[in-house]
Amino acid sequence: MAFTGLFLITFLIVHAGVNACIFLNDGGETFKDIAHFMSHNWILRFLEIGLFATLILHMIQGLMLWSQNRKARPVAYHVTKANENSKWYSRSMGILGTLLLLFLIMHMAHFFVGTKIALYGGDKPHDLFEEMKTVFSVWYIVALYMVGLIALFWHLLHGFQSAFQTFGLNHKRYTPIIKAMGAGYTVIICLLFALMPLAFYFGWIR
Amino acid sequence: MEHYNMNLTLKIWRQKNSKTAGTLETYNVKDISSEMSFLEMFDVLNEQLIVTGDDPIAFDHDCREGICGQCSMHIDGRAHGPWTNNTTCQLHMRAFKDGDTIVVEPWRSKAFPVIKDLVVDRGAFDRIMQAGGFVSVNTGNAVDANSIPIDKKDADNSFMAASCIGCGACVATCVNSSAMLFVSAKVSQLALLPQGAPERESRVLNMVAQMDKEGFGNCTNTYACEAECPKGISVSNIARMNREYLSAGLSTES
Structure with missing residues (x-):
């Protein structure tokens, strides 16, 4: 979980960084250039396969954990006050992950499928910037993206620091730094992503 | 009062x-x-x-x-x-x-079956200890105290891990019924000392294997165990056991 999680965390930096180019407000020119480069570079195509493999592995590991952990307590407690000893989101990674999967299915239908059809079968190059404009002009889609990002926020807030503990890094001096970095990463990534649909919806970007 | x-x-x-x-x-x-x-x-x-x-x-x-x-x-x-x-x-x-x-x-975990009312069978912990929670020494006269130099910090950390009383609260309170805090305390107390060094690799591999066999859940780092441990055993022991396990897994031949 930790290894695949950290890989996905790294991917999100690239994803957020590239997409943040829309904020240059140049009619999406820079963004389109990078998108074109990314869809026509074989190294990135290769990495994309790795990304999907990692994502699927992350889900399989999650499902295995979920099923093993469920079996480990066949009779449930009548009363538990788990909030007094741990954070709710650290115990809800499976549910948050499932929400993220549902979000991802919607997200890929919006932006991945069209891009790929254009890349391998279409006659004209795909304009991802225009597609973002169209998708994010509908209020309930924007709302669904916000829900997805809220799930991502809590998932990352636990996942980032948890990965380091799994790898055996727990230190009086460095663990607080890792936790602060995880919180900073989570806030920045989620805010950046959240601003994108909002910016299109409210017309901040043209 | x-x-x-x-x-x-x-x-x-x-x-x-x-x-x-x-x-x-x-x-x-x-x-x-x-x-x-x-x-x-x-x-x-x-x-x-x-x-x-x-x-x-x-x-x-x-x-x-x-x-x-x-x-x-x-x-x-x-x-x-x-x-x-x-x-x-x-x-x-x-x-x-x-x-x-x-x-x-009672404690609720598949690995801790209820014997009667509030009494559960914590034999799973004993079997984990038998799998490696010991040091093998030659019998004979007692060795002089302080004949092996040990860093004060290691001695203190080992002692803190050794204060685990094996009550099972970590398993009982963990949302996954994981025994990682217990096992990591027992691994740590010996891994930190020179006396534990000869069996260091096989110990962590065998104890973790036995833990998995007993049907405990997996650690997802909620840290509820540390919060509920009567002896305040730190989850830094779990990180140490993860390090031990990783390096033992990479370096042992069997």
Whole structure:
């Protein structure tokens, strides 16, 4: 979980960084250039396969954990006050992950499928910037993206620091730094992503 | 601290044996002193049950001074009750108010089957210890104290890990019933000392293998175990065990 999680965390930096180019407000020119480069570079195509493999592995590991952990307590407690000893989101990674999967299915239908059809079968190059404009002009889609990002926020807030503990890094001096970095990463990534649909919806970007 | 008496409603898990299903039964106790320990309150209740010809409630207890780890009770949704760094025998009735309803359940984990009422079989912990939680030494005369130099920091960390009393609160409180805090404390106490060095690699591999075999869940780093451990064992031990496991797995040949 930790290894695949950290890989996905790294991917999100690239994803957020590239997409943040829309904020240059140049009619999406820079963004389109990078998108074109990314869809026509074989190294990135290769990495994309790795990304999907990692994502699927992350889900399989999650499902295995979920099923093993469920079996480990066949009779449930009548009363538990788990909030007094741990954070709710650290115990809800499976549910948050499932929400993220549902979000991802919607997200890929919006932006991945069209891009790929254009890349391998279409006659004209795909304009991802225009597609973002169209998708994010509908209020309930924007709302669904916000829900997805809220799930991502809590998932990352636990996942980032948890990965380091799994790898055996727990230190009086460095663990607080890792936790602060995880919180900073989570806030920045989620805010950046959240601003994108909002910016299109409210017309901040043209 | 002001002394007071209280009347309580208790909902206690009754289960005949590991084969039958259990239920929560309701009992009332009167004039319980705020200075009693939780187990003394149970003694009062059991006296009542014996007088009325009922089956007294089975529960584990031994030293009653917070060091043996026997008194496994999940009280009002928390392992060992509402106080932190505390065992059930050291939980005093001043933690409760007159008229309170208290729910008492056994540790719940597949690896800790209920033997009767609140008594669970923690033999899984013993088998994990047998798999590697020891050092092999030649018998003979006792070696001089302080003949092996040990860094003070390592000695302190080892001692802190060794303060684990094997009560099972970590498993009971973990949302996944994971035994990682217990196993990591036992691995750490020996991994930090030169005496533990010869068997260092096989120890962590064997103990983790036995842990998995017993049917405990997996650690997802919620850190609930550290919060509920009566001895305040730190989750940094889990990180140390992960390091030990990783490096042992990479370097052993078998």
